[in-house]
Amino acid sequence: MRKRCEILGIADRLSGKEDCDLYQRLRPYRSLLQMQSLKQKEIEELVGFPRTDELSGSEMVGIYKEYLSSPSDSKARLLLLHNADDVKG
Known part of the structure; x- marks a missing residue:
């Protein structure tokens, strides 16, 4: 970090x-x-x-790569949800 x-x-x-x-x-x-x-x-x-999301970290890597090449609100929501769970508490 x-x-x-x-x-x-x-x-x-x-x-x-x-x-x-x-x-x-x-x-x-x-x-x-x-x-x-x-x-x-x-x-x-x-x-x-x-956890409130059901996707694994490895699945999120693929979504992140897709988001970089083709940003969308739905992909952004998935990424934010996953990372919010990771940093809580």
Whole structure:
């Protein structure tokens, strides 16, 4: 994120903030939690955080590429919804 902010010439408002890699923290407890994988969607379900969009991150990459070549309100709404879920809380 810091590098991306630098490239885009915008302020890095996350500088100095502590981050938490849930994958790394939960990995030792994977079998105890009885989780097949530690994908973001599964961790969200574990902690009771329901997503409002149904598309995966890989599907969103395709929609984003389509949006870049042919912008539309419907694609913009999908992208905003997906990213809003990613940054909540």
